[in-house]
Amino acid sequence: MISRRTALITGGAATAVVAGGAGVVGLAGRENPEPPSPPSSDGKGHTLWRNWSGIAHSYPVQRAAPKDAAELATLLKTAPAPVRVTGASHSFTALCATAGTLVSLDAMSGVIGWEGDQAIVAAGTRLGALGPALAEKGRAMANLPDINKQSLGGALGTATHGTGTHLKAIHGDVTALTLVTPGGAIIDCDAQRRPEVFNAARVSLGALGVISQARLTTTPNRRLRRRVWVEPFEESLAKAEERWATHRNFEFYAVPFTGLAANIAHDETDDATENNGPSEDDALLNVLKGLKNVLGFSTSLRKAAAKAMLGGVKPETAVDEGWKLLSTERPIRFNEMEYHLPAETQLAALQEVVAVIEKHRPDVYFPIEVRRIAPDDAWLSPFQGQPRGSVAVHAYYRDDYQFFFALIEPIFRRHGGRPHWGKLHSLKGADLAALYPHWTDFLEVRRELDPEGRLLNPYLKSLFGLA
Numbered sequence: 001m002i003s004r005r006t007a008l009i010t011g012g013a014a015t016a017v018v019a020g021g022a023g024v025v026g027l028a029g030r031e032n033p034e035p036p037s038p039p040s041s042d043g044k045g046h047t048l049w050r051n052w053s054g055i056a057h058s059y060p061v062q063r064a065a066p067k068d069a070a071e072l073a074t075l076l077k078t079a080p081a082p083v084r085v086t087g088a089s090h091s092f093t094a095l096c097a098t099a100g101t102l103v104s105l106d107a108m109s110g111v112i113g114w115e116g117d118q119a120i121v122a123a124g125t126r127l128g129a130l131g132p133a134l135a136e137k138g139r140a141m142a143n144l145p146d147i148n149k150q151s152l153g154g155a156l157g158t159a160t161h162g163t164g165t166h167l168k169a170i171h172g173d174v175t176a177l178t179l180v181t182p183g184g185a186i187i188d189c190d191a192q193r194r195p196e197v198f199n200a201a202r203v204s205l206g207a208l209g210v211i212s213q214a215r216l217t218t219t220p221n222r223r224l225r226r227r228v229w230v231e232p233f234e235e236s237l238a239k240a241e242e243r244w245a246t247h248r249n250f251e252f253y254a255v256p257f258t259g260l261a262a263n264i265a266h267d268e269t270d271d272a273t274e275n276n277g278p279s280e281d282d283a284l285l286n287v288l289k290g291l292k293n294v295l296g297f298s299t300s301l302r303k304a305a306a307k308a309m310l311g312g313v314k315p316e317t318a319v320d321e322g323w324k325l326l327s328t329e330r331p332i333r334f335n336e337m338e339y340h341l342p343a344e345t346q347l348a349a350l351q352e353v354v355a356v357i358e359k360h361r362p363d364v365y366f367p368i369e370v371r372r373i374a375p376d377d378a379w380l381s382p383f384q385g386q387p388r389g390s391v392a393v394h395a396y397y398r399d400d401y402q403f404f405f406a407l408i409e410p411i412f413r414r415h416g417g418r419p420h421w422g423k424l425h426s427l428k429g430a431d432l433a434a435l436y437p438h439w440t441d442f443l444e445v446r447r448e449l450d451p452e453g454r455l456l457n458p459y460l461k462s463l464f465g466l467a
């Protein structure tokens with residue numbers, strides 16, 4: 001969002017305003033202790049599985065990495081249940097936790113064919129590896145999320161998305177897929193062949209079977225110009241709709257307790273590559289954490305310091321191929337809640353979220369991410385039926401995140417939000433049935449494909465109202 005260069009340029013101002021010259025790096029040092037880690041083994045020889053942020057874990061009795069769909073089919077039919085498939089384990093919830101079998105598709109990776117400009121991609125492929133593989137053919141994915149560590153199957157599983165009014169979440173570009181079921185069937189489906197499976201499986205939380213491969217629409221591999229700038233939050237709010245309408249990709253980050261927002265736009269260009277250095281967003285986070293630690297007792301001082309530091313920041317630009325520019329690194333671990341709101345309620349919900357954080361949670365310093373996503377028709381897609389705007393709240397992995405549920409989620413729910421499937425939320429069967437017109441259709445396909453519930457772990461049972 002903002003580079004170390006930017007933070008350093010403004011560091012002098014911070015030093016002057018904050019604690020009479022203590023310096024930004026020193027300020028960031030005071031933090032909560034490391035949360036306790038679960039043991040690396042359960043004492044019976046079963047090794048720990050843990051998600052990226054560290055809040056979900058389990059001890060699978062069996063692990064497997066099948067090499068093809070036939071091997072996967074046998075495994076799903078015979079391995080100890082619950083059988084869960086994981087990609088990069090970057091989801092924040094316990095979707096992949098299992099005391100049974102944990103399946104990885106790391107051995108089923110790569111672009112395995114082309115049909116015109118559509119790529120057939122093995123579902124274990126990491127998004128970061130897909131970029132260069134498609135670029136060899138002059139093609140690219142239309143859009144990418146903030147990071148590219150996810151597997152294709154995992155990204156589809158939770159409706160992973162980027163930002164752009166005319167750009168769908170990744171599953172919106174899937175035109176066919178192969179699903180291997182717990183009964184050992186290998187089903188090829190698309191809009192004509194087994195359409196009910198296609199509609200249910202494009203976003204399925206790994207609850208119908210395991211996708212072994214998918215056919216993806218691609219776009220020409222164009223260079224994009226990225227522009228990043230900081231301005232008053234009110235200005236970002238006032239101009240957001242116009243910016244979503246005009247930029248290929250647009251998002252902004254509201255920075256609580258500062259009155260500021262960082263904006264990021266990407267647009268196609270024929271200009272030469274320039275200035276795409278490593279992403280160093282953690283520099284800004286450290287600055288914000290420092291302000292919180294030292295000036296958390298006074299919102300007005302914190303605002304003044306942040307304005308002095310960030311207010312005069314010059315816009316930054318970079319030009320490169322989209323697959324190199326759209327995703328960046330996230331070296332600082334956090335927990336996250338993200339809801340997808342109807343476009344017309346998104347900004348009102350955002351304003352309430354910022355107000356409630358500034359009123360009740362002076363310890364929060366992570367910026368709040370605001371994106372827009374085009375609609376699609378997958379049954380469990382949060383973007384099913386209408387364009388949606390996402391609002392995401394983060395907490396450093398050592399910090400409390402219960403305020404997501406107590407303070408933030410009620411706002412999202414009041415504004416008609418649907419939760420990101422891979423991020424924290426508390427919704428269950430009846431709540432979800434009210435948000436998704438095809439909820440019972442999905443459950444029916446699930447029952448048909450997995451009548452014995454071999455894929456259901458406790459988290460999914462409770463989500464589907466089957467616990």
Ligand SMILES: Cc1cc2nc3c(=O)[nH]c(=O)nc-3n(C[C@H](O)[C@H](O)[C@H](O)COP(=O)(O)OP(=O)(O)OC[C@H]3O[C@@H](n4cnc5c(N)ncnc54)[C@H](O)[C@@H]3O)c2cc1C
Nearest residue numbers: 087088089090091145146151153154157160161206211422
């Ligand atoms: C730092 C960070 C940044 C993020 N940025 C974004 C972002 O910008 N946009 C966004 O939308 N999300 C984002 N996320 C969330 C992330 O994209 C999702 O949680 C995604 O599902 C993770 O992919 P994964 O490969 O790790 O999947 P996992 O977490 O391993 O699995 C996710 C789900 O998919 C299922 N699954 C995995 N493979 C298959 C398969 N082959 N067939 C069927 N089901 C399968 C799993 O069983 C599980 O239910 C971010 C997460 C982190 C930690």
